[in-house]
Amino acid sequence: RKEVEQDPGPFNVPEGATVAFNCTYSNSASQSFFWYRQDCRKEPKLLMSVYSSGNEDGRFTAQLNRASQYISLLIRDSKLSDSATYLCVVNGHTNAGKSTFGDGTTLTVKP
Amino acid sequence: DVKVTQSSRYLVKRTGEKVFLECVQDMDHENMFWYRQDPGLGLRLIYFSYDVKMKEKGDIPEGYSVSREKKERFSLILESASTNQTSMYLCASSPLRTASHSVQDTQYFGPGTRLTVL
Numbered sequence: 001r002k003e004v005e006q007d008p009g010p011f012n013v014p015e016g017a018t019v020a021f022n023c024t025y026s027n028s029a030s031q032s033f034f035w036y037r038q039d040c041r042k043e044p045k046l047l048m049s050v051y052s053s054g055n056e057d058g059r060f061t062a063q064l065n066r067a068s069q070y071i072s073l074l075i076r077d078s079k080l081s082d083s084a085t086y087l088c089v090v091n092g093h094t095n096a097g098k099s100t101f102g103d104g105t106t107l108t109v110k111p
Numbered sequence: 112d113v114k115v116t117q118s119s120r121y122l123v124k125r126t127g128e129k130v131f132l133e134c135v136q137d138m139d140h141e142n143m144f145w146y147r148q149d150p151g152l153g154l155r156l157i158y159f160s161y162d163v164k165m166k167e168k169g170d171i172p173e174g175y176s177v178s179r180e181k182k183e184r185f186s187l188i189l190e191s192a193s194t195n196q197t198s199m200y201l202c203a204s205s206p207l208r209t210a211s212h213s214v215q216d217t218q219y220f221g222p223g224t225r226l227t228v229l
Binding site for chain 2 (some may be wrong): 031032034042043044045046049087089091098099100101102103104
């Protein structure tokens with residue numbers, strides 16, 4: 001079993017749709033959680049951190065459920081520019097900040 | 112803005128050659144990482160370093176070594192390149208974690224080097 005597992009893609013949605021991605025992690029000692037976005041042929045970039053209380057950034061909402069070891073990302077009112085691969089990232093408890101990346105979920109938003 | 116640069120965007124080498132991939136960051140970050148990314152396998156950690164001259168094996172260190180002589184520079188070395196090392200190589204850096212600021216775990220990536228070994 002992988003340490004970080006994401007919904008298999010791809011997700012193909014029309015503009016304006018709401019889409020949700022899920023991610024589970026196996027290490028209960030994990031300390032911090034993130035969603036990264038990776039455009040085609042580009043490097044991953046931080047989209048948002050995920051806090052225990054949940055957090056929102058515009059059309060994007062991230063949730064963390066430590067008891068179930070589950071992270072989610074909700075995108076409302078999808079735009080064409082949201083098309084990308086979304087990576088779930090989990091960090092352990094050591095000071096080196098080592099991250100474990102999920103394989104990513106690909107989203108395509110169509111007109 | 113944090114900037115992470117990698118020495119080449121594209122590289123073609125022959126089997127058996129020694130290959131150096133260089134990564135430089137300008138934000139005085141303590142942690143630096145080397146990953147490879149392959150279709151269907153995601154990002155896999157090769158090596159990381161949390162201080163000058165310190166290094167730790169990641170999940171797939173075989174066939175690779177690293178060097179961190181200066182804080183801003185982290186080099187990945189393929190001692191004898193093989194065709195199964197054809198991949199996208201991504202370098203990243205992050206600041207030293209503090210107890211209450213997990214957001215500092217954010218990793219900043221370079222643009223990647225697409226290495227082809229013939």
